[in-house]
Amino acid sequence: MKALFEKLYTFQRHYNLQMVDHFEFYGAAVPERDVPLFSHVLNAHQIWNARILGLEPFKVFDVHPVAAMRQIVEDNHKNSLRILEECDLSQRCHYRNSQGKDFSNLIEEILFHVVNHTTYHRGQIMSDFRKASLEPFASDYSTYTRQ
Numbered sequence: 001m002k003a004l005f006e007k008l009y010t011f012q013r014h015y016n017l018q019m020v021d022h023f024e025f026y027g028a029a030v031p032e033r034d035v036p037l038f039s040h041v042l043n044a045h046q047i048w049n050a051r052i053l054g055l056e057p058f059k060v061f062d063v064h065p066v067a068a069m070r071q072i073v074e075d076n077h078k079n080s081l082r083i084l085e086e087c088d089l090s091q092r093c094h095y096r097n098s099q100g101k102d103f104s105n106l107i108e109e110i111l112f113h114v115v116n117h118t119t120y121h122r123g124q125i126m127s128d129f130r131k132a133s134l135e136p137f138a139s140d141y142s143t144y145t146r147q
Contacts, residue, residue, distance in 0.1 A: 001089055001108060002084050002089065005080075005084055005089075005108075005111050006081065006084055008111075008115045008141075009077060009080045009081065009084075009111075009115070010077075011115075011141055011144045012077075012114075012115055012118055012119075013073060013074075013076075013077040014144060015122060015137075015139040015144070016041075016042075016073040016076075016118070017070065017073055018137055018139070019038055019069075019122065019125065020066065020069045020070050020073065022129070022134075022137065023035065023038070023066045023069070024066060026134050029132065029134060030129075030132075030134070031128040031129070031131070031132045031134075033128065034125045034128050034129075035063065035064075035066060036061070036063045037121055037124060037125060038069070038121070038125060039061075039062060039063045039064045039069075040060065040061060040121065041117070041118050041121045041122070042058075042064065042069060042072045042073065042076065043058040043059065043060055043061070043062055044060065044114065044117055044118075045076040045080070045114050045117075045118065046058045046072065046075070046076055046079075047060065047098075048110050048111075048113070048114050049076060049079040049080060049083065050079075051093055051095040051110070052083050052087060052093050052107055052110065053079060053082065053083065055079070059098075060098045080111070080114075083107065083111070084111075087107050088107070089106070089107045089108040089111065090106060090107070090108065091106070091107055092104045092105065092106055092107075093105060093106075093107050093110060119139075122139055123139075126139065
């Protein structure tokens with residue numbers, strides 16, 4: 001299971017960095033909602049890592065400057081790999097959500113959720129790119145594995 005998650009998180013890192021490249025390339029032409037939306041993606045990844053590792057979490061809707069995003073992607077990836085190395089994925093993680101409610105999930109469930117959440121929002125951003133006549137990029141797993 002850990003080997004699969006390592007592949008998925010490497011895939012996610014690859015396309016998150018490509019997203020940053022596109023934001024840098026298109027600059028002010030990037031649709032208005034997409035920097036906040038991608039910031040939310042990065043925040044959610046960081047928050048879940050922080051819950052598992054006991055770190056200080058970001059806020060769900062913090063908006064990051066594009067210039068800071070590459071480092072956040074790298075930090076998130078590093079911490080996800082740390083989770084894979086140090087944690088038993090079948091263990092429960094007890095946490096409080098952003099509304100203050102207590103929950104728990106298996107670490108493997110959380111890891112899957114992060115990848116799925118990122119893929120969902122990346123698709124929204126690519127749809128926004130198309131509507132704005134910006135060139136989207138293919139970011140599905142099969143495309144990644146063929147590279």
